[in-house]
Amino acid sequence: AQSVAQPEDQVNVAEGNPLTVKCTYSVSGNPYLFWYVQYPNRGLQFLLKYITGDNLVKGSYGFEAEFNKSQTSFHLKKPSALVSDSALYFCAVRDPASSNTGKLIFGQGTTLQVKP
């Protein structure tokens, strides 16, 4: 069964410092991986995805993520955090074997707090 885990409930960083939000996954085949961000009282916004190709994926708002097949990880990164990046971040996985359904499995979310 496919699953995704975000081991940290909360990540705290100072503004201007690099940030990492961790994600590990478990699927039977090659995964499709996604990151979403949720601001308070808002819907989820797509940040980036990995389907195939280059392991380093660049996305919106200066975020990027690195796919690591051997470690089954897809960590979200940003070189310099902004206070406005403070939000709830979700990693999600889609098993290609079930791609005809479009079903995404979400991690439990990580709250990112960036302090001035």
Added chain:
Amino acid sequence: DTAVSQTPKYLVTQMGNDKSIKCEQNLGHDTMYWYKQDSKKFLKIMFSYNNKELIINETVPNRFSPKSPDKAHLNLHINSLELGDSAVYFCASSQHGTGGTGELFFGEGSRLTVL
């Protein structure tokens, strides 16, 4: 223009009542979803429709009944509301023709509170 719009945004009702949430997308997508986000922010898929046809029906009580009159609309009707139904319900859409690699576009959510 809002890509995925849900109404109402807030819904407060008594136990035992029946309520509906409506969703419309103007992205031309062929697949729509309902997700439930609980008080711990955990997201779980409930239903998915592709071109008006039900393709995902997770273990959701049959008090929940989705209806898709056309591929741009997916409504959620809930009968006999219970306290545990209190949550934020998100509608989403995606384009299936990308072989399932397309990202989901989410609405702003409908916060349901059952008293």
